Amino acid sequence: MVVKKICCVGAGYVGGPTCSVIALKCPEIHVTVVDLSKSRIDQWNSDKLPIYEPGLDEIVKQCRGRNLFFSTDIETAILEADLIFISVNTPTKTIGNGKGRAPDLKYVEGAARMIAEIAQSDKIVVEKSTVPVRAAESILKILSANQKPGVSYQILSNPEFLAEGTAINDLINADRVLIGGEESPKGKAAIEELCGIYEHWIPREKIFTTNTWSSELSKLAANAMLAQRISSINSLSAVCEATGADVSEVATAVGLDSRIGSKFLQASIGGSCFQKDILNLVYICECLNLPEVAAYWQQVVDMNEYQKSRFTAKVIQSLFNTVSGKTVTILGFAFKKNTGDTRETPAIHVAKTLLDEGATLKIYDPKVEEDQIYYDLTHPAVCESPETVKKAISVYHDAYSACENSHAIVLCTEWDEFKTLDYHKIYHVMMKPAYVFDGRKILDHQTLIDIGFHVQTIGKTLQRPLLTRFCGGNTCMH
Numbered sequence: 360m361v362v363k364k365i366c367c368v369g370a371g372y373v374g375g376p377t378c379s380v381i382a383l384k385c386p387e388i389h390v391t392v393v394d395l396s397k398s399r400i401d402q403w404n405s406d407k408l409p410i411y412e413p414g415l416d417e418i419v420k421q422c423r424g425r426n427l428f429f430s431t432d433i434e435t436a437i438l439e440a441d442l443i444f445i446s447v448n449t450p451t452k453t454i455g456n457g458k459g460r461a462p463d464l465k466y467v468e469g470a471a472r473m474i475a476e477i478a479q480s481d482k483i484v485v486e487k488s489t490v491p492v493r494a495a496e497s498i499l500k501i502l503s504a505n506q507k508p509g510v511s512y513q514i515l516s517n518p519e520f521l522a523e524g525t526a527i528n529d530l531i532n533a534d535r536v537l538i539g540g541e542e543s544p545k546g547k548a549a550i551e552e553l554c555g556i557y558e559h560w561i562p563r564e565k566i567f568t569t570n571t572w573s574s575e576l577s578k579l580a581a582n583a584m585l586a587q588r589i590s591s592i593n594s595l596s597a598v599c600e601a602t603g604a605d606v607s608e609v610a611t612a613v614g615l616d617s618r619i620g621s622k623f624l625q626a627s628i629g630g631s632c633f634q635k636d637i638l639n640l641v642y643i644c645e646c647l648n649l650p651e652v653a654a655y656w657q658q659v660v661d662m663n664e665y666q667k668s669r670f671t672a673k674v675i676q677s678l679f680n681t682v683s684g685k686t687v688t689i690l691g692f693a694f695k696k697n698t699g700d701t702r703e704t705p706a707i708h709v710a711k712t713l714l715d716e717g718a719t720l721k722i723y724d725p726k727v728e729e730d731q732i733y734y735d736l737t738h739p740a741v742c743e744s745p746e747t748v749k750k751a752i753s754v755y756h757d758a759y760s761a762c763e764n765s766h767a768i769v770l771c772t773e774w775d776e777f778k779t780l781d782y783h784k785i786y787h788v789m790m791k792p793a794y795v796f797d798g799r800k801i802l803d804h805q806t807l808i809d810i811g812f813h814v815q816t817i818g819k820t821l822q823r824p825l826l827t828r829f830c831g832g833n834t835c836m837h
């Protein structure tokens with residue numbers, strides 16, 4: 360088989376950008392991205408794409424209608440495809456066994472059942488969604504149990520390592536592409552087919568092939584280890600605040616060790632898109648009766664939660680222990696810059712806590728839609744009284760109006776535009792004393808202090824306290 364037509368089930372943050380890049384790099388391959396959501400597909404076919412990702416618009420404009428198509432006609436796309444990516448969502452279960460930890464595989468199963476029902480010819484089915492180890496076995500079971508005569512399937516694991524905000528660059532200049540498959544001649548042939556697609560732009564030495572289970576586990580392991588670095592530096596940020604050390608200096612000093620490296624050592628407010636994948640790993644370890652391993656990775660998640668609560672507690676404490684009746688500006692609502700995605704964003708935690716304490720919130724994010732902010736903050740998992748919350752929040756379209764008459768600014772997302780705001784102008788329209796809580800460590804703190812702001816950040820005490828600590832019974836000065 361030579362792959363001429365690809366179908367991607369799921370037109371989300373992974374399916375859309377990944378298939379756009381495949382279409383760009385493989386002009387001879389016809390790529391159709393399908394989704395159950397008509398509104399999402401309509402957006403992919405419009406001038407305003409459903410997701411914001413630097414560089415994505417240009418690629419979609421170049422390829423859409425040529426060899427890239429977005430459609431709700433799932434049946435035709437599956438029937439015609441030689442290779443099908445499953446890129447559907449795998450959120451954490453909210454009910455039943457494994458609630459709050461295990462991934463909900465209903466969308467993956469749904470996609471597999473659709474393929475089984477529709478397919479009339481051989482297909483390579485590629486698991487791109489992040490799934491638990493051995494999920495490919497479940498997909499194969501569903502496909503085999505519903506197999507039509509003469510139709511055969513090969514299942515591959517090809518996890519996606521892109522990061523939102525840099526997805527296009529990550530896809531075009533991938534550190535590696537990982538493909539796992541069956542160790543049989545047919546499995547190897549399917550792996551070669553998928554390699555052939557990536558080889559249009561990825562050097563062969565960066566395409567790593569493994570058995571299916573190694574590939575599935577590697578995705579969870581990579582995310583767990585990235586999150587572990589963030590939790591490690593965040594844990595040290597608390598030590599820095601208590602001792603007068605500066606976490607940025609510590610991170611630089613530590614990162615200069617070539618065994619450690621400097622990437623992913625930026626302390627911040629917490630919040631992580633890795634959470635669901637680590638919880639997935641924790642759940643797998645529990646099911647495998649490996650409680651010590653489960654507890655080890657659980658601590659990475661717990662540290663992330665601790666960081667969010669610690670930061671929010673600091674905000675409240677600094678505002679004289681009460682925000683009731685006060686107005687707080689939230690700058691940034693997305694979980695990171697250069698994306699409009701709010702899943703797992705620390706801004707939700709900060710906003711919820713401040714709302715629970717009686718604050719009024721003024722919120723601004725350059726890319727998150729107003730409806731999304733209202734949806735996130737009135738979701739039943741976050742609030743009991745949507746009407747009260749709606750009255751207490753307002754969403755703005757620029758940072759300056761969001762700061763007017765506010766007692767404090769809490770910076771939750773590291774958008775570049777926040778670095779260059781006119782803070783003199785902002786100071787003059789705020790209530791006094793005016794506070795800035797920089798949850799991302801991106802602002803020039805000294806300049807803000809010189810303007811008159813009270814400034815707090817992560818991992819650095821701006822007014823150095825006089826410290827005396829007791830270590831192991833001996834008094835020592837830090």
Ligand code: NAI
Pocket residue numbers: 368369370371372373374393394395396399433446447448449466467469470473487488489490519520521522523632
């Ligand atoms: P998403 O929620 O943005 O998109 C998933 C899409 O699948 C939705 O539009 C949904 O309507 C659609 N869908 C669900 N069931 C369907 C079905 N049976 N037929 C057709 N469409 C269906 O999710 P996202 O962020 O793209 O993630 C997809 C997978 O990739 C997840 O497993 C995620 O963990 C993984 N991943 C995500 C990354 C990210 O940065 N967002 C990075 C790497 C992996």
